[in-house]
Amino acid sequence: MRAFIKKEFFHIFRDYRSMVILFGMPLVMVLLFGFAITNDITNARIAILDNSKDIVTHQITQKLISSGYFLLEKNITSQNDIEEAFTQGKIKAVMVFEPDFARKLKTEAQAGVQIILDASEPNTASIINAYASGIINTYSLVLMKGLSDLPVKINVESNMYYNPEVKSVYMFVPGIITVLLMLVSAMMTSISITREKEMGTMEALLVSPLKPYQIIIGKVMPYVVLSFINLIIILLLARFVFHMPVQGSLILLLSESLLFIIMSLALGILISTASKTQQQAMLLSMFALMLPTILLSGFIFPIKNMPLILQYISHIMPSKWFIIIVKNIMLKGTGIGYFWKETLIISGMTLFFIGMSIKKFKIRLE
Amino acid sequence: MNQKEKIIEVTNLVKMFGSFTANYNLAFDVYKGEIFGFLGANGAGKTTAIRILCGLSPPTSGKVIVAGYDVSLYPNKVKANIGYMSQKFSLYNDMTVKENFRFYGGIYGLSGKEIKEKTQFFLKKLKMEHTRDIVLSEIPLGWKQKLAFSVAIMHDPKVVFLDEPTGGVDPITRRQFWEMIYESADKGITVFVTTHYMDEAEYCERISIMSEGKIEALDTPAKLKSNYGVNTMNDVFIKIAR
Numbered sequence: 346m347r348a349f350i351k352k353e354f355f356h357i358f359r360d361y362r363s364m365v366i367l368f369g370m371p372l373v374m375v376l377l378f379g380f381a382i383t384n385d386i387t388n389a390r391i392a393i394l395d396n397s398k399d400i401v402t403h404q405i406t407q408k409l410i411s412s413g414y415f416l417l418e419k420n421i422t423s424q425n426d427i428e429e430a431f432t433q434g435k436i437k438a439v440m441v442f443e444p445d446f447a448r449k450l451k452t453e454a455q456a457g458v459q460i461i462l463d464a465s466e467p468n469t470a471s472i473i474n475a476y477a478s479g480i481i482n483t484y485s486l487v488l489m490k491g492l493s494d495l496p497v498k499i500n501v502e503s504n505m506y507y508n509p510e511v512k513s514v515y516m517f518v519p520g521i522i523t524v525l526l527m528l529v530s531a532m533m534t535s536i537s538i539t540r541e542k543e544m545g546t547m548e549a550l551l552v553s554p555l556k557p558y559q560i561i562i563g564k565v566m567p568y569v570v571l572s573f574i575n576l577i578i579i580l581l582l583a584r585f586v587f588h589m590p591v592q593g594s595l596i597l598l599l600s601e602s603l604l605f606i607i608m609s610l611a612l613g614i615l616i617s618t619a620s621k622t623q624q625q626a627m628l629l630s631m632f633a634l635m636l637p638t639i640l641l642s643g644f645i646f647p648i649k650n651m652p653l654i655l656q657y658i659s660h661i662m663p664s665k666w667f668i669i670i671v672k673n674i675m676l677k678g679t680g681i682g683y684f685w686k687e688t689l690i691i692s693g694m695t696l697f698f699i700g701m702s703i704k705k706f707k708i709r710l711e
Numbered sequence: 712m713n714q715k716e717k718i719i720e721v722t723n724l725v726k727m728f729g730s731f732t733a734n735y736n737l738a739f740d741v742y743k744g745e746i747f748g749f750l751g752a753n754g755a756g757k758t759t760a761i762r763i764l765c766g767l768s769p770p771t772s773g774k775v776i777v778a779g780y781d782v783s784l785y786p787n788k789v790k791a792n793i794g795y796m797s798q799k800f801s802l803y804n805d806m807t808v809k810e811n812f813r814f815y816g817g818i819y820g821l822s823g824k825e826i827k828e829k830t831q832f833f834l835k836k837l838k839m840e841h842t843r844d845i846v847l848s849e850i851p852l853g854w855k856q857k858l859a860f861s862v863a864i865m866h867d868p869k870v871v872f873l874d875e876p877t878g879g880v881d882p883i884t885r886r887q888f889w890e891m892i893y894e895s896a897d898k899g900i901t902v903f904v905t906t907h908y909m910d911e912a913e914y915c916e917r918i919s920i921m922s923e924g925k926i927e928a929l930d931t932p933a934k935l936k937s938n939y940g941v942n943t944m945n946d947v948f949i950k951i952a953r
Binding site: 348351352355356359364544545546547548550551553554555556621641706 | 764765766767785790791793795796797799802803804806813814815816818819821846847872950
């Protein structure tokens with residue numbers, strides 16, 4: 346068994362193309378997606394509807410603009426102009442300060458800001474929302490120290506225009522984790538198994554005293570390790586390049602990922618039993634796994650906006666459930682109590698695919 | 712002949728795939744240290760029979776005992792006691808010679824020390840010590856086949872199955888290959904070989920020729936030729952396989 350796993354690593358490290366895919370992919374994808382999105386909001390145009398026009402709202406506006414993320418496109422004066430400001434197209438968000446902002450802060454210790462976002466670009470909207478709320482919250486903390494002993498609270502209420510379903514920030518990192526784990530685990534495994542078939546070495550393995558489960562474990566072990574390394578690369582990139590920490594438990598995230606990796610590996614084995622050549626395995630993984638993962642999992646396109654039939658189809662995509670889990674852990678910092686259902690679904694799918702692939706693998710032996 | 716130890720015993724072997732009968736009532740014995748030629752046209756059912764003998768697929772009915780174990784009951788015991796090599800099987804191309812030895816030694820449960828000794832021994836015998844750290848894809852096919860054979864008998868199996876081992880190999884290498892076969896048969900390893908080269912068939916001690924799922928003839932090359940009244944194995948084969 347040890348010899349087997351070692352040999353599998355030899356294959357991987359001697360094949361430069363695989364190596365490039367394995368380790369280049371996470372880098373390129375995270376950086377590409379990351380910067381493609383963050384670039385959008387370095388100079389996001391906003392409008393401000395200041396119903397109060399006092400020192401505090403003025404300071405908040407200054408903070409927002411000096412942050413470098415936002416450009417003040419224009420000041421609007423009435424609620425009715427908001428719609429028009431959006432339809433003109435250039436503006437991504439409107440900040441609305443309620444009347445008597447500073448006075449309310451003093452007397453009632455709280456005041457409200459409303460952020461209205463153009464969510465037809467969901468990622469941008471989420472990120473603008475997060476940044477703006479962040480800036481305002483920081484400001485309120487500073488204010489609290491200087492102003493009084495009372496806890497001062499600025500209520501930020503966000504309002505998504507055009508697409509009210511967008512809920513979370515940083516949609517892309519959970520998505521990329523999902524896509525990459527799937528890619529590395531399922532595609533690489535299926536390719537490496539079909540390669541053995543093509544070269545005829547599979548036969549030699551089968552006539553050896555190794556049991557089928559040993560062959561399978563030997564084949565998939567290295568990919569478990571590599572998937573994990575990839576996962577860690579992505580998390581590090583997210584943390585240090587995009588300043589996106591893992592809010593919840595890292596151990597929980599890693600264990601859920603392990604579950605997903607195992608499921609993907611089982612899928613990879615299943616694909617390998619269905620394909621005769623490496624190309625076939627590659628195409629099958631591409632079309633049967635990658636495209637649906639990217640398109641139907643909610644990674645890029647919000648599921649709730651899809652036609653009903655696609656929404657149903659998305660339920661059978663394991664990646665959809667995994668993305669929910671990752672988002673919960675990474676962004677909301679929630680514990681297993683919030684997504685035990687999703688975990689259960691993936692566990693069920695894992696068992697199903699393992700069962701199927703063992704059955705198929707056995708049939709092929711005969 | 713009968714006082715010799717039987718290594719392979721096949722009685723009434725039948726293998727069906729659905730309604731198609733791939734092996735019809737095969738029955739033969741192979742003795743210890745024998746070189747047994749297993750011939751037949753493509754599609755005659757040879758591959759199916761070999762897969763059964765190697766414990767890869769169970770027979771539909773009949774009894775098959777290889778190296779002392781019933782293949783349908785103890786396929787893993789059988790597998791541990793046989794070696795296997797086919798024309799297609801030429802080790803791992805992206806690993807060095809040494810790594811290939813180490814890998815196959817490892818999966819047959821040899822210790823690190825044994826593997827080292829065996830590697831040393833075979834490479835010396837083949838005069839290929841200089842190739843130890845060369846990646847296999849850079850080694851000519853004929854050499855690879857000799858290496859593959861060495862790897863197949865590295866764990867001292869009782870039987871070694873060779874499925875068209877010399878396909879695509881030049882005549883000199885083929886000659887050397889057969890010298891290796893004889894040498895291991897002398898050491899008591901039974902050799903079960905399929906081939907399409909009739910000159911190689913002549914090297915075998917006994918030959919069976921399959922046609923349409925049945926064994927049509929089984930005897931020494933000399934007897935086969937006189938039984939069918941022809942001068943070469945080629946003619947015997949053509950008469951039977953037709």
